[in-house]
Amino acid sequence: MPKPKAAKGTKVTLKMAKKAVRMTPDGWHRLTLSNMGITIFPKCIFKLTNVEELDLSRNQIQKIPESIGKFLSLKRLDLHSNKLESVPESIGNLVGLTHLNLSNNFLTSAGLPPTLGLLTSLKSLNLGMNRLDGLPTTMVALEKLQELGLFDNLFISLPEFLKVLCNLTKVNVKRNPLSYVQDDGEGTLKEKSEPDKGGYLVHKSSMCRTCFRKCKEQRARHPKGGGGAGRIGGRGGGEEMRIKTYAGLVAPNSVATIDQDMWRIRKEEHVPNKLPKSC
Structure with a gap:
């Protein structure tokens, strides 16, 4: 029997791509080719040298x-909700990227x-909902990184280099087989051998005085703690508080209006033809 033909995806032409370019409120050129049934990365878009934001998600x-x-003109690259198994080494050439x-x-x-x-200009990196259990140690050079999404992965411990990224104030490690962590009061993170109940890390420096005072008062009232992934440490011990959900990287991307759960692409799962709920 002849093998069944593979389903052909949408072929993007240069003409189509040019028509899809829009100007953002920030004055950047954004090319959006999201949710179009594309199976092969459209190389024709490389001719659009003025494009600074590229969305090939879903x-x-x-x-x-x-x-x-x-x-090289790219500042923002969005490839969430595809079937990628690897990232090419040449991505390191995109030194102007701020959001990936x-x-x-x-x-x-x-x-x-x-x-x-x-990618030393990177400020936001979302790697959530993959099969990761570690990160390249070279990422210690990402000194400008502020937001990191690692949720829904396979991490059992946090990469050591996260402790030295001084601008990294928002990390989402929810739904990993990970022990939760605490800040030692000096801006570094320590793992604790207690069950993970969702992970939200926060540096002491990112809290206002009022919030930090409330945290200490709450710890004084409940010395045994009530669990929670976000902790702020003091010199004499581990004051704790539950950090509110960090929404910046909970959705697949900053411009998405669709619940990320509706876009989990798995061979064994099929999303019904219903209107997805808004975030």
Whole structure:
């Protein structure tokens, strides 16, 4: 019997791509090709050298070409909810990237190249909803990184280099087989051998005096604590408080209006044809 033909995805032409470019309120050129049934990364878009934001989310793309490293104008790249298993080393050439979203794919730690550490302009990185249990140690060079999404992965411990990223104030590690962590009061994080109940890390420096005082008062009233993933540590012990959900990287990307759970692309799962709920 002849093999069944694979379903053909949408073919993006340069003409289509040009028509899809819009100007953002910030004055940047944004190319949105989201949810179009694209299976192969459209290389024709590399000719649009003025594009600074690229959204290819919610497609069926399995591979990012090495030529992505030539798209030097990019500031924001969104590839969430595809079928990516790896990231090419050439992504390290995109030194102007400030926001990178690779959530809801099939990425493993082996599929993340050490060249991610070359993205020194990166402020926001979303790697949630993948199959990661570690990160490249070269990412210690991401000194400007402020937001990191690691939720719904396989981490059993946090990468050590997170302790030295001084601008990293928002990390979402919810739904990992991870022991929760606490701040030692000096801006560093320590793991605790207690069950994970969702992880939200916060540096002491990111709290106002009022919130920190309330945290200490709550700890004084409940010395045994009530559990929770966010902790603020003092010199004499571990004051704790539950940190509110960090919404910045809970949704797949900052412009998405669709609940991320509706876009979990898994072979064994099929989303019914219903209107998704808004975030």
